[in-house]
Amino acid sequence: MERLFSTHSIRSSRECSPIWTLATLDEGGLLQPEKVIVPSVWESHPALRNYRGRALYEQTIHASGNLRIALGGVSFRAKVYLDGILLADHYGAYTGFDAFALNLAEGEHRLQVEVDNRFTRDSALHLPNDYYCYGGINRPVLLEELQDAYISRFHVLPKKMENGWSADAEIAVRNLTSHPLHGSLCFSVAGHESCIPMDLPENDTSTFSFSIPCPDAEPWSPDSPVLYTTQALLTLDRKPADDLIDRIGFREIRTEGRQILLNGRVLHLKGFNRHEDYGVFGLSAPVEAMMHDVQLLHDLGANCIRTCHYPNDPRFLDLCDETGLLVWEESHARGLSEEQMRHPQFMNQLRLSTTEMVNQHFNHPSIFVWGCLNECADNTEYGADCYREIFMLLHSLDNSRPVTSALLERPGGRVYGDMDIVSINIYPQWYQDVPVSESLQKKLKEIDACGGKGKPVIVSEIGAGAIYGYHDPFGEAKWSEERQCRILESQITSILSSPDVSGVFLWQFADVRVDEEWSMRRPRTYNNKGVTDEYRRPKASYMLVKKLFKEFQ
Ligand code: ADA
Numbered sequence: 147m148e149r150l151f152s153t154h155s156i157r158s159s160r161e162c163s164p165i166w167t168l169a170t171l172d173e174g175g176l177l178q179p180e181k182v183i184v185p186s187v188w189e190s191h192p193a194l195r196n197y198r199g200r201a202l203y204e205q206t207i208h209a210s211g212n213l214r215i216a217l218g219g220v221s222f223r224a225k226v227y228l229d230g231i232l233l234a235d236h237y238g239a240y241t242g243f244d245a246f247a248l249n250l251a252e253g254e255h256r257l258q259v260e261v262d263n264r265f266t267r268d269s270a271l272h273l274p275n276d277y278y279c280y281g282g283i284n285r286p287v288l289l290e291e292l293q294d295a296y297i298s299r300f301h302v303l304p305k306k307m308e309n310g311w312s313a314d315a316e317i318a319v320r321n322l323t324s325h326p327l328h329g330s331l332c333f334s335v336a337g338h339e340s341c342i343p344m345d346l347p348e349n350d351t352s353t354f355s356f357s358i359p360c361p362d363a364e365p366w367s368p369d370s371p372v373l374y375t376t377q378a379l380l381t382l383d384r385k386p387a388d389d390l391i392d393r394i395g396f397r398e399i400r401t402e403g404r405q406i407l408l409n410g411r412v413l414h415l416k417g418f419n420r421h422e423d424y425g426v427f428g429l430s431a432p433v434e435a436m437m438h439d440v441q442l443l444h445d446l447g448a449n450c451i452r453t454c455h456y457p458n459d460p461r462f463l464d465l466c467d468e469t470g471l472l473v474w475e476e477s478h479a480r481g482l483s484e485e486q487m488r489h490p491q492f493m494n495q496l497r498l499s500t501t502e503m504v505n506q507h508f509n510h511p512s513i514f515v516w517g518c519l520n521e522c523a524d525n526t527e528y529g530a531d532c533y534r535e536i537f538m539l540l541h542s543l544d545n546s547r548p549v550t551s552a553l554l555e556r557p558g559g560r561v562y563g564d565m566d567i568v569s570i571n572i573y574p575q576w577y578q579d580v581p582v583s584e585s586l587q588k589k590l591k592e593i594d595a596c597g598g599k600g601k602p603v604i605v606s607e608i609g610a611g612a613i614y615g616y617h618d619p620f621g622e623a624k625w626s627e628e629r630q631c632r633i634l635e636s637q638i639t640s641i642l643s644s645p646d647v648s649g650v651f652l653w654q655f656a657d658v659r660v661d662e663e664w665s666m667r668r669p670r671t672y673n674n675k676g677v678t679d680e681y682r683r684p685k686a687s688y689m690l691v692k693k694l695f696k697e698f699q
Contacts, residue, residue, distance in 0.1 A: 295388065365397055537565055
């Protein structure tokens with residue numbers, strides 16, 4: 147399932163068979179054609195635990211007409227072929243893309259996806275990093291047989307009016323034929339509907355706007371995550387031709403001085419950074435495991451998560467919408483120097499990840515802020531220009547949410563004035579032996595002096611490492627659970643009692659596998675700063691954080 151509810155009642159859309167044949171394309175033939183299940187990462191296969199290379203996924207499908215193959219995520223370079231013809235070529239593991247075959251003859255067709263997770267020269271975002279860059283078709287694949295036109299985008303913006311709410315929709319419709327089409331388009335939400343006549347020029351995409359007053363809509367909030375089903379419905383020649391169903395929540399986010407407000411109420415953020423990484427499943431955890439994470443996060447008393455350092459699976463976002471967990475979602479880029487940002491592909495690949503993220507996840511009410519460019523070169527002129535361009539891009543794609551970026555703890559930041567919320571990653575007591583309050587105050591002073599005065603501030607990372615099951619009752623040994631507790635206690639207490647910050651995202655929820663190149667810095671080849679290990683076995687810090695989050699209501 148690509149979402150946790152039905153997304154069509156008219157469009158013919160079905161999930162591709164989960165069984166594919168996979169073979170590696172390396173010289174030694176590490177994996178001969180073998181049946182695997184999709185979605186998954188190939189590292190789940192015992193023979194491919196450390197495979198970095200190319201591989202081919204194949205299956206036979208039965209299809210006809212205007213076929214849309216919607217791939218939810220392929221890690222991290224994909225070429226999609228149908229009957230040997232290249233239909234799509236996509237870079238980036240964490241967002242969906244589609245491949246089209248128009249006027250296909252009815253019958254059996256060979257679908258192949260060539261996947262590559264090598265760190266080649268043309269890859270500017272996927273690099274050896276402090277998380278693992280997996281290989282494989284990591285999210286579900288859909289087969290859709292479309293009529294002459296289809297709804298290619300459906301964004302709904304809830305707006306607070308004087309008397310209740312309104313829902314403003316932007317709906318893009320693509321005419322797949324080489325002649326003009328005529329029909330109508332309807333938008334419905336919360337028991338209200340609006341329809342307009344529609345002309346579609348040949349081979350083109352047209353956008354239509356709607357605004358529906360919803361005076362009785364109940365607002366969405368973490369305490370009361372009320373969702374409404376909304377539908378865009380396309381009629382051609384008086385017959386239903388296509389539809390798209392989504393869910394929205396009525397809520398408004400804005401900043402006012404140093405505060406972040408959700409429906410006018412001040413947010414106090416207590417949350418975690420969470421990588422999409424789960425034991426043997428890697429990036430491709432089953433939805434049951436996603437739900438388990440959501441339950442653990444609620445049990446810990448967290449009210450928010452940050453999708454470090456890339457867009458997340460829409461099913462995880464559905465669970466956040468459903469259970470009232472606020473989300474900071476960010477496009478893909480972590481820890482890049484100016485030189486790496488000058489890579490000729492860097493801005494193209496970042497723009498793509500950013501645009502796909504916002505376009506695909508716009509309707510999730512749980513997303514309260516867009517992020518980008520974690521710990522890149524915001525301290526150089528060139529780097530700062532890249533930040534500004536991406537902030538502008540985010541605002542142009544969605545001007546209803548604030549934008550932010552988690553900045554590295556170092557002086558010289560040049561973009562505090564360019565984001566709506568200033569966010570900082572600090573690791574006092576872990577990487578630096580300084581008191582937490584000293585480190586925080588120093589950073590806050592710099593933010594004030596360098597353009598960020600009067601803006602909300604989030605501590606987007608703080609944390610300490612521990613290896614699950616390694617104990618030192620004295621609380622001194624590095625990597626012991628006791629020492630992690632000691633450091634987290636002073637960090638959390640100091641930050642949550644500071645009136646100058648809107649909250650904290652702890653680094654991190656669960657331990658994550660890191661790329662081989664990082665292994666000498668990371669015992670077990672894992673970033674061990676989770677309050678659980680990679681199988682979600684709680685460390686002592688789990689109970690400590692739960693207690694502290696409860697105390698700071
Ligand atoms: C950084 C970074 C994370 C992780 C963390 C750490 O701030 O954003 O991805 O690497 O530090 O564990 O040191």
